[in-house]
Amino acid sequence: MPFTRITLGEHYDDEQLAKISEILHHSLTGQFAVPLKDKFQVFERLPASQRVFDREYLSGKRSDNFILFQITAGKARTSEQKQNFYRQLSECLHQDLAIHPDDVMVVIQFNQTDDWSFSNGQMYCPL
Numbered sequence: 001m002p003f004t005r006i007t008l009g010e011h012y013d014d015e016q017l018a019k020i021s022e023i024l025h026h027s028l029t030g031q032f033a034v035p036l037k038d039k040f041q042v043f044e045r046l047p048a049s050q051r052v053f054d055r056e057y058l059s060g061k062r063s064d065n066f067i068l069f070q071i072t073a074g075k076a077r078t079s080e081q082k083q084n085f086y087r088q089l090s091e092c093l094h095q096d097l098a099i100h101p102d103d104v105m106v107v108i109q110f111n112q113t114d115d116w117s118f119s120n121g122q123m124y125c126p127l
Contacts (some may be wrong), residue, residue, distance in 0.1 A: 001116060001124070002028055002073040003040045007063055010045040016097060023092045025068065031085035032077055040101065053105075060102040069106045074124075076110045122124050 004024060010036055012020075021041055028034040048064065055062040069089070077085075093099040116124040 001038055001040075001075070001118075002032065002034060002071050002115075003042075004028075004072075005042050005044065005070040007044045007046060007051065007068045007070070008066070009051065011064070012045060017045075019097055020067070020093065023096060024089060027085055027092065028050040031081055031088055032073070059105075060100075062102055063100065065099055065103045067093075067104055069104070071106065071108045073108060074113050074116055075108050077108075082108065104124050 006017075006020065006024070008020075021039075023048075024041065025034075025039050029036060051061060051066070051068055053068075088105045089106065090101045093104055094101055113126055114123050118124055
């Protein structure tokens with residue numbers, strides 16, 4: 001049950017956002033065992049003045065194509081699952097959209113199932 005906020009430059013068009021969404025979801029279903037219908041994403045296209053990031057911190061060289069994926073997930077994953085997810089997401093974005101791996105940053109936060117309410121004011125309680 002991940003929720004992802006994707007922050008990127010305003011130069012990305014709707015077609016590119018759709019492809020990023022598809023790649024992200026495919027990576028989550030493949031590496032995190034996320035159900036196919038469990039897809040919750042928000043895109044934020046911001047002008048350069050509203051995206052402040054170091055172009056070299058713990059990376060090669062970030063460009064204006066920099067994308068930040070902030071993922072909140074209700075179930076912890078292993079280090080191996082996380083590494084495989086990072087790798088798949090980065091490789092597919094590079095292959096399909098020519099987004100350089102240096103321009104892909106991911107932050108994952110985990111919480112508990114009772115931190116989620118999907119609708120009707122009800123706490124999520126898995127069977």
